Amino acid sequence: MIKKNDIIRLQINSATAEGSGVGRTEEGAAVFVPRSAVGDVLSVRILKVKKTYAFGRIEEILTPSPARIPPDCPSFGKCGGCVWRHITYAEECRLKEQKVRDAVERIGGIQTVFRPIIACDATDRYRNKAQLPVGRDRDGRVQIGFYAFHSHRIIDCSDCALQPEQFADVIRVTREFIDTYDIPVYDETTGQGRLRHLYIRRAEVTDELMVCYVVNGNGLKHEDVLLKNLREALPNLKTVIFNSNREKTNVILGKKNRVAFGEGFIEDELCGMKFKISPFSFWQVNRVQAEKLYAKAREYAALSGNELLLDLYCGTGTIGLTMASSCGSLVGVEIIPDAVHDAEENAARNGVTNARFLCADAPEAAERLRREGLTPEVVILDPPRKGCGEALVRTIRGMEPSRVVYVSCDPATLARDLKYFAENGYITREVTPCDMFSRTAHVESVALLTRV
Numbered sequence: 001m002i003k004k005n006d007i008i009r010l011q012i013n014s015a016t017a018e019g020s021g022v023g024r025t026e027e028g029a030a031v032f033v034p035r036s037a038v039g040d041v042l043s044v045r046i047l048k049v050k051k052t053y054a055f056g057r058i059e060e061i062l063t064p065s066p067a068r069i070p071p072d073c074p075s076f077g078k079c080g081g082c083v084w085r086h087i088t089y090a091e092e093c094r095l096k097e098q099k100v101r102d103a104v105e106r107i108g109g110i111q112t113v114f115r116p117i118i119a120c121d122a123t124d125r126y127r128n129k130a131q132l133p134v135g136r137d138r139d140g141r142v143q144i145g146f147y148a149f150h151s152h153r154i155i156d157c158s159d160c161a162l163q164p165e166q167f168a169d170v171i172r173v174t175r176e177f178i179d180t181y182d183i184p185v186y187d188e189t190t191g192q193g194r195l196r197h198l199y200i201r202r203a204e205v206t207d208e209l210m211v212c213y214v215v216n217g218n219g220l221k222h223e224d225v226l227l228k229n230l231r232e233a234l235p236n237l238k239t240v241i242f243n244s245n246r247e248k249t250n251v252i253l254g255k256k257n258r259v260a261f262g263e264g265f266i267e268d269e270l271c272g273m274k275f276k277i278s279p280f281s282f283w284q285v286n287r288v289q290a291e292k293l294y295a296k297a298r299e300y301a302a303l304s305g306n307e308l309l310l311d312l313y314c315g316t317g318t319i320g321l322t323m324a325s326s327c328g329s330l331v332g333v334e335i336i337p338d339a340v341h342d343a344e345e346n347a348a349r350n351g352v353t354n355a356r357f358l359c360a361d362a363p364e365a366a367e368r369l370r371r372e373g374l375t376p377e378v379v380i381l382d383p384p385r386k387g388c389g390e391a392l393v394r395t396i397r398g399m400e401p402s403r404v405v406y407v408s409c410d411p412a413t414l415a416r417d418l419k420y421f422a423e424n425g426y427i428t429r430e431v432t433p434c435d436m437f438s439r440t441a442h443v444e445s446v447a448l449l450t451r452v
């Protein structure tokens with residue numbers, strides 16, 4: 001059996017759901033090797049050995065996979081963002097399709113039709129949001145960037161290839177301000193210091209920029225200078241917010257916002273409609289792909305004009321509102337009050353009059369609506385990673401919709417929930433993966449289920 005520090009020859013045959021390559025030793029033990037590619041033949045140093053598997057690091061690439069390309073980012077392999085800058089996009093898409101299929105078939109035990117992944121036109125600069133931790137390294141230098149993999153060490157990053165170029169300007173202005181006024185940055189271990197995170201959002205179509213500083217307190221000394229510098233450097237700056245987070249926690253945002261400049265929100269467009277985006281509200285990070293995803297969801301919903309549509313986990317109302325003109329009426333459910341408020345305003349600003357939104361836990365609200373006799377023809381679900389769970393599936397069965405459209409950002413919980421649906425009389429007709437998060441191992445999917 002292999003042991004730590006052994007150097008072995010390894011052929012990479014598959015990839016894990018997290019994006020690491022996997023090969024097998026002669027004894028059959030799986031060895032996980034980050035930043036390897038399927039088809040690589042490698043010389044690998046063993047770093048850690050468990051009972052039936054091990055972790056290794058590439059010492060030398062003996063024969064490169066045909067899918068290999070040179071990584072084009074200095075932070076690749078250090079920051080916890082991209083896992084796949086060293087393989088072609090076609091290979092990435094293949095791995096993502098495989099990940100969705102494997103989850104649905106193996107975890108869910110579901111046989112269905114898998115459509116090709118909806119690929120991106122641009123695999124860089126697609127993100128419209130960044131939440132960057134601020135700290136100092138051992139030598140006291142300011143670090144603004146990303147956490148390293150499975151760690152809270154900040155990898156400084158002045159410009160991330162997944163983000164708009166403009167975010168680099170916000171980072172630069174912030175860094176200069178911290179240096180000039182010696183602003184105390186937050187230290188996670190002691191809970192001391194002020195500035196914790198820099199949170200940026202950009203509305204792509206309107207080119208409006210939101211900058212939010214998460215502070216351990218109410219604000220920052222010399223805040224007015226920071227605002228002035230930001231406005232000078234960024235003509236499209238629409239609003240600046242100070243979010244107060246005094247808790248010793250990994251949760252980035254605190255509960256209280258103070259608007260220091262502008263109105264506290266930005267506005268973007270999606271599928272030809274206008275949407276208000278507040279700091280606490282969910283907003284799809286890849287707008288271009290979100291439009292393609294919604295188009296697929298709309299196709300699956302197959303609305304004829306009269307249906308009652310239930311949009312669960314609706315965020316700012318986007319999916320439902322973009323379908324509102326094709327259905328009789330729309331009910332949206334979302335747990336974050338600000339998002340519900342945005343959803344209501346979004347309906348109004350787009351002249352949608354057949355929608356109402358409830359601020360509630362989706363499973364609880366759905367159960368209440370069912371008892372009140374609500375019978376939607378189509379239900380849309382777009383839960384966070386943990387999925388919707390069995391109770392909600394049973395409630396949905398009780399409402400007897402003819403179609404369910406399930407949008408998911410986690411194939412494993414999607415697969416589990418599809419199985420619950422199967423046990424409750426809903427067949428998965430089709431699954432389409434959609435690449436919303438290029439260069440990372442995350443993959444979105446949309447599934448169509450119909451009542452038997």
Ligand code: SAH
Pocket residue numbers: 281282283284312313314315316317318319333334335336339360361362363382383384
């Ligand atoms: N459909 C929206 C949002 C999807 S993200 C869009 O495409 O933009 C998932 C949403 O579910 C988030 O807005 C989150 O706040 C909300 N959410 C999380 N847990 C919830 C729960 N238990 N009940 C209702 N909504 C919840």
